[in-house]
Amino acid sequence: xxxxxxxxxxxxxxxxxxxxxxxxxxxxxxxxxxxxxxxxxxxxxxxxxxxxxxxxxxxxxxxxxxxxxxxxxxxxxxxxxxxxxxxxxxxxxxxxxxxxxxxxxxxxxxxxxxxxxxxxxxxxxxxxxxxxxxxxxxxxxxxxxxxxxxxxxxxxxxxxxxxxxxxxxxxxxxxxxxxxxxxxxxxxxxxxxxxxxxxxxxxxxxxxxxxxxxxxxxxxxxxxxxxxxxxxxxxxxxxxxxxxxxxxxxxxxxxxxxxxxxxxxxxxxxxxxxxxxxxxxxxxxxxxxxxxxxxxxxxxxxxxxxxxxxxxxxxxxxxxxxxxxxxxxxxxxxxxxxxxxxxxxxxxxxxxxxxxxxxxxxxxxxxxxxxxxxxxxxxxxxxxxxxxxxxxxxxxxxxx
Numbered sequence: 182x183x184x185x186x187x188x189x190x191x192x193x194x195x196x197x198x199x200x201x202x203x204x205x206x207x208x209x210x211x212x213x214x215x216x217x218x219x220x221x222x223x224x225x226x227x228x229x230x231x232x233x234x235x236x237x238x239x240x241x242x243x244x245x246x247x248x249x250x251x252x253x254x255x256x257x258x259x260x261x262x263x264x265x266x267x268x269x270x271x272x273x274x275x276x277x278x279x280x281x282x283x284x285x286x287x288x289x290x291x292x293x294x295x296x297x298x299x300x301x302x303x304x305x306x307x308x309x310x311x312x313x314x315x316x317x318x319x320x321x322x323x324x325x326x327x328x329x330x331x332x333x334x335x336x337x338x339x340x341x342x343x344x345x346x347x348x349x350x351x352x353x354x355x356x357x358x359x360x361x362x363x364x365x366x367x368x369x370x371x372x373x374x375x376x377x378x379x380x381x382x383x384x385x386x387x388x389x390x391x392x393x394x395x396x397x398x399x400x401x402x403x404x405x406x407x408x409x410x411x412x413x414x415x416x417x418x419x420x421x422x423x424x425x426x427x428x429x430x431x432x433x434x435x436x437x438x439x440x441x442x443x444x445x446x447x448x449x450x451x452x453x454x455x456x457x458x459x460x461x462x463x464x465x466x467x468x469x470x471x472x473x474x475x476x477x478x479x480x481x482x483x484x485x486x487x488x489x490x491x492x493x494x495x496x497x498x499x500x501x502x503x504x505x506x507x508x509x510x511x512x513x514x515x516x517x518x519x520x521x522x523x524x525x526x527x528x529x530x531x532x533x534x535x536x537x538x539x540x541x542x543x544x545x546x547x548x549x550x551x552x553x554x555x556x557x558x559x560x561x562x563x564x565x566x567x568x569x570x571x572x573x574x575x576x577x578x579x580x581x
């Protein structure tokens with residue numbers, strides 16, 4: 182079968198891939214975008230409860246994790262949240278700020294997908310979808326891609342196939358396979374922004390608390406590398422979730438403890454000691470002024486305290502211990518809910534292998550990696566989409 186020649190082939194029609202293809206196409210490049218999925222940009226479609234948390238006003242390198250932490254600075258500085266907002270406004274998409282700089286569509290994530298598709302149409306980008314890429318090989322003039330719709334030749338190839346999170350919508354390890362094929366290092370991938378789980382026996386006492394949510398301080402790591410977030414925590418049947426846990430999960434290491442302050446604005450031990458002389462309430466009633474009653478009952482029982490006991494009758498030592506349990510509850514997860522529940526993948530193509538100005542592989546001219554495929558992972562709250570836009574924009578401007 183005769184091979185068609187393109188300036189650029191982008192493999193992966195997600196956030197980073199469509200951004201890259203549209204920018205390159207609008208620069209006059211002959212661009213083909215290929216994706217194996219039946220539906221376009223499912224990860225955009227399901228994000229933010231269907232409204233797509235498409236960026237964060239406060240995105241900066243400080244909210245990104247990588248083994249090479251300075252790598253993301255160049256791309257993030259060259260395509261900012263305000264640059265993406267300009268595109269949003271140009272397409273008349275209504276949006277709102279929900280929480281801590283997080284921006285969402287007023288209507289639907291479909292608007293973002295339609296916008297990116299229109300940007301690709303403006304750049305006369307061609308599509309092959311669904312179409313699987315079986316192999317990518319280097320040739321004298323660039324690359325040859327074997328696909329299930331025939332061979333394609335390209336001077337340059339951009340890998341934008343993402344990571345391993347949410348396999349049910351088509352996530353694969355394609356990007357890592359291509360990286361290894363070309364001799365690149367891959368930082369070991371693992372689930373990130375993911376609920377944490379606990380041993381069934383040790384968690385049994387907390388199962389009845391499933392569905393309870395409250396704002397907490399959560400931390401992990403030693404003094405030097407300690408990370409702390411103040412976000413909402415959610416109890417589940419298998420462990421803990423909610424924004425607080427998703428955030429800390431990116432930093433948590435297997436075998437490491439997490440510490441939760443259930444009442445960040447209150448020194449519980451001191452409140453209990455102060456109440457001892459004058460308050461005739463029992464423990465459960467007193468603490469229910471600070472926490473949901475069902476949570477109070479469950480925590481007291483799980484930690485071995487009698488909620489019916491009068492505060493005045495308790496030893497100071499016991500009150501301090503209870504205060505410690507509520508202000509610094511330490512527990513060790515046994516794992517996470519894995520890629521099926523992870524919003525992103527931490528790790529990926531080692532960014533030391535790439536040019537931070539172009540996203541091109543230093544030792545393989547014409548081969549680029551963008552988006553979640555590389556070892557750059559953002560916090561929860563629109564940061565990972567901003568990395569997709571920025572890295573795709575940079576590569577789209579760099580292809581020649």
